Amino acid sequence: MGSQGGFGQSKEFLDLIKSIGEARSKAEEDRIVLREIETLKARLSDPNTPKFKLKEYLIRLLYVEMLGHDASFGYIHAVKMTHDDNLLLKRTGYLTVTLFLNEDHDLIILIVNTIQKDLKSDNYLVVCAALNAVCRLINEETIPAVLPQVVELLGHQKEAVRKKAVMALHRFSQRSPGSVSHLLSNFRKRLCDNDPGVMGATLCPLFDLITLDVDKYKDLVVSFVNILKQVAERRLPKSYDYHQMPAPFIQIKLLKILAVLGSGDKKASEQMYTILGDIMRKGDSTSNIGNAILYECICCVSSLHPNAKLLEAAADAISKFLKSDSHNLKYLGIAALSRLIKISPDIAEQHQLAVIDCLEDPDDTLKRKTFELLYKMTKSSNVEVIVDRMIEYMISISDNHYKTEIASRCVELAEQFAPSNQWFIQTMNKVFEHAGDLVNAKVAHNLMRLIAEGFGEDDDTADSQLRSSAVESYLRIMGEPKLPSAFLQVICWVLGEYGTADGKYSASYITGKLCDVAEAHSADDTVKAYAVTALLKIYSFEIAAGRTVDILSECQSLIEELLASNSTDLQQRAYELQAILNVDAHAVEKIMPINSTCDDIEIDKNLAFLDGYVQQSLENGAEPYIPESERSGMLSISSFMTHEDHEPSTHTLRFEAYELPKPSLPPNAPPSSTELVPVTELSYVADIFQPTTSLPSASDSAASELKLRLDGVQKKWGRAHLLLPCPTHHFKQRHCEDSK
Amino acid sequence: MIRGVIIMNDQGKPRLIKFYEFQPVEKQHELVRSIYRILCSRAENVSNFVKVDSLFGPDVRLVYKTFATLYFVFVFDNSENELAMLDLMQVFVETLDKCFSNVCELDVVFNFSKVHTILDEIILGGQVLETSSSEVVKAVEEISKMERNANSILPASWQGR
Incomplete structure (x- = not known):
């Protein structure tokens, strides 16, 4: 076993993995893991365990969690380890913490300080480790705590640090766009970084930002085109080549960005035509990554303002993909085709046969992609064939999620393009018969x-x-x-x-x-x-x-x-x-009028047809109608002062329920030291009677109730024990005595 | 962005799970199991891509590849290029190969934290950070060296194995 540097593990760990590997059943495995958890629990909490042993235990804990067992008892030890000065331990601490915790975990607050300190470290590896943790663990609330340092690191002398700082800032803008909105110019600045790696990393946040707001970045079109040109002409150091392609991942990212910037913008598109044409012409269709670039070019061409020459080149590339034996390339061909038909619909016809072939393919991914394409290609002339194929496929699959999707697409196409009523009904019948409960x-x-x-x-x-x-x-x-x-x-x-x-x-x-x-x-x-x-x-x-x-x-x-x-x-x-x-x-x-389901029902909201009847009744001495809001007895519903107003006059029972108590904050004043009444109960009592507290209590007739209301007032303002109503008070006293 | 990286063996046992958006442990396992089921049902000589919108939401797909006894899986959304992801996986595996000289399943298990270190140099926060395997190897070696130095101040009995 090649144990490299500090990565070696002890014999114990080796044995654990071996015994798990040899476990014959899930139950046996669980037993082994549970035993391991007990061991780890004891050792991690033992103050005499040497630090360097702790590191291995944490890694083992990580392993245990990966197997699906609860490891939360050890999180705190992972947090503690990030505080260590030893790089090996610190990195282990950060690794485990980033895998164990999410950014809203309570323990994060204990790490923020360490991260702050580590971001200022002289050792760039410590800074990198901290930046890794920042990307994973910092949430909206803690961003301000580390933001200044991260921004400073954008100018760090090591390119590895600059790269990671860019990523961290990007992460912040994903988490909480508002917190870094004033710092976005930094991304533009980093685009000109003299390290191509940092520039490449900057493309990630820029792509996101441009997708969100294209207009703000139109001025960068020239820069992106220039960068792409330089990359394609192999002006980057050889070390960025991958399988003889110059920095292909950077090229792909740039093409994605150009696609967004050029979409629906003739002027911007025109600036891109030359370089796109060059790349496609020089494209290498023998390697995987070469095809990836070609595919990205097609995607870009199909989102730009149309250009005949480029469309032709794209169509050529697509036909090469579709004719390929590789399923991956066929898949890309179909995917590219479904993009391109949006701007050049006739291209689909040339490839119809190849597309239909893909439906017969045993590869499910390819089939699904093809159906997606067919869905976009459907017209009234081919709807029958396509929908029939779709239904056939729908019947054959068992994945409900996808079945639902296909069923609703069939319905949509049938509704849109049905050539005859007969066919429409038959199609719907089939869909309902086989997926009725899913649609x-x-x-x-x-x-x-x-x-x-x-x-x-x-x-x-x-x-x-x-x-x-x-x-x-x-x-x-x-x-x-x-x-x-x-x-x-x-x-x-x-x-x-x-x-x-x-x-x-x-x-x-x-x-x-x-x-x-x-x-x-x-x-x-x-x-x-x-x-x-x-x-x-x-x-x-x-x-x-x-x-x-x-x-x-x-x-x-x-x-x-x-x-x-x-x-x-x-x-x-x-x-x-x-x-x-x-x-x-x-x-x-x-x-039940015949065939009237579609007739609109007109509703006479004023009930005008009753006017005659009402008039007649009034003449016969009936009481006139009083709207609900004006009825005297009903006042109590809308206003809370009913009791004072109406108790003398109406001695009837009230049947309306009290308003439900609103959940409210506990009373403002902090409870006194003797107060043992649960706070929630207090606030509940206070709340029910709260409305009345705003009223001057003048009438004596409601005196008995007034006491209760005062209770609300008192509690609210904190001197509860002076004027408490009996039940709560007793309860309190009892508790006080108990505690004595 | 890249949503997650998973390495599991052909029995479905996870060897490395990393999601770039937090997933609770139970959810992680559910996802790994579902992915394993999907991968098992795939025939040989088909494409390396699978749409997994039913597990992760619209437009999310994965690319997978088997290397000896291991499945490597990258889960990502439509802001990434499928073929490029396949190559990124190649970069990852090449790097592992360089670091462990002829990597095998056991290397991944025993050197769990090193695999994480390597992955962290390639992908950060779901974005592709570095795509040159020699650069990654260089960075990882530098870390190893520093850690060895840190280790050398430990009591002799704890050094390595």
Whole structure:
């Protein structure tokens, strides 16, 4: 085992890892780890443990936590170790602390001081260790404590320190943009750092800042283009080459920044065309990193103001990606294509075959990416093929998260591009059948609305055709087992509204089917509710049309069952159904007009139609209506001074509940030393009566209550023990005596 | 930004977990387990990328690669380039290789804190800090040297092993 420098571990640790590795079961492993935890607990808290042993114990503790066990008992030791002057121990302390704690942990406050000190250290490695910790552990509250030092370190002579200081400042601006907003010019300054590494690091915060506010950084376009040019022309030291590419990671970051800066800006874009063209021309498509740069160029080109030459080059690169045998490159090809089609839609057609090939690929990532692309490529001419493929795929996968996504995309595409009603209904049926419980409830409502409203054109025959085909398909599907609840609801609703509309099916046939659904899903109240309401509609339409209603015996028993249902909703629906059966045709027509689901209901908020009736009643000597706010008895609700005002006149009981006590701060004054009453209780009492404290208490009639109110006042101002009401007081005294 | 770096073995046992946004221990394990499940289900000779938006939120993906018995996993969002991440992983592994001369799973386990030191030189706060493995090796060696010096003032019995 190569133990390097100070990284070697003891035999004990070796044995631990070995025994965990050899553990045959999870239980055995847990036993070993728990034993280790006991050992560590004892040793860490033993004051005689030498410091240098502590270091290893902390590393072991880290290992224990990585295996999923609680190690919080040792956090404090990690914190203590950061205080050590020995670099090895200090670094171990910082490492463990950054892995154990989050930035809001209570122990952080104990480290801030050490970090402050270490940031000023002469040893740059100590400074680096502290900066690492800063990136992880400093939160919004503690930023001001270290900010001045971090800013100072931006000018440190070691480039490693400058780099990390840039990163730390970036982290601050992510955490709390306000705290460093006045320091952002430092990033611009560091862009000109003579160490390319520091410049490269500065690109990270600049990318974020530019994404947030492009306009502020437009002046940097020239600088970025120049830097990119220098990098691409190999003017950086050889040591920045990676696989013969000059500083590829810096190039990629720059390309990302240029993409943001040039988006929708013709002038800025034009400044970038030359260098982009150069890079793509010289691009090396044999190495991984070369392709990464090429891909980034395509992304950049597709976000800039379009340029024919560059688009052509991008299209060429994409076709190379798609033709490649490597799955990674195919994936990039698809990803690049879905960006490029936004500005040049025809490019998709050239690659249609290659794209379809990717759907057959065994690689799930590639498939998903391809479906994302197809979703963007969909038009009314290809919607049928694409949605069919999507549904096929949706049925085949088991990941619910993704299934939901695909289902909602199918719905969206179908709604947008459906070539025919028939197809639309069939597609929706498939989606609902296989993912009904996953799609948003809104989709079901949209479908119902769509069937009710038709496709918006004023073409009644088309609409009724749509409905007929829907009814027909539902009658076919509804017998299948295990249909999702949402789908059954749609089915019931449509059958109720339109089941008998075209005269093809008789009322008894439809009602029979509805009863079957309700019976087959007797555990699902929502479906039953939809079914019974559908029954109600069918029967009303029958009555309105003047036909005699012939209730099937199974319907009768269903209604009877629901009349006694536990669910009040179902009961109500059943009673309504029963009531409607006994009403004459004319009335039923008013209650349940045919095909009126889309009619807007106009609400007469002033209840103007009642005016005549009211007038008549008044003439007959009725009391005029008094608005609630003006009624004398009701005053008590809106105002809290009711008692004084109304107690003499109205000797009625009050039924309104008191206002709930608001959670409030404990009384202002600190409790006196003898006070043992829990503070929360005090504030509660004080709070209930608080409103009355602002009132002058003049009336004697409420004297008994006044005492209580005064209690609130007194507590509030701190001399509680002088005027306390009895119960609390006794309680207090008892406690006092106890404590004596 | 990079959301996390995970090394685990082919049994799913974590060897290094580092998230750049704090995750409680239980959550870390849940994530590692879910990632392990996803990786296991992947066929050979497919792409190295997996979309993991169901675990980490929209647009988050991971790149993974197996080296001997170890899975290396980088989790990142759409401000990073997939292929470049794959190369960054290569840098990481190359560096490990240089530091441990022919790295293997046991090296990672036994020299846990050194692996962290190396990673901290490459990625800081979720951003790529250094991409040249020789630079990283240089920095790590310097730290080792300083630590050895610090170690030499310890009582002799505690020096190394």
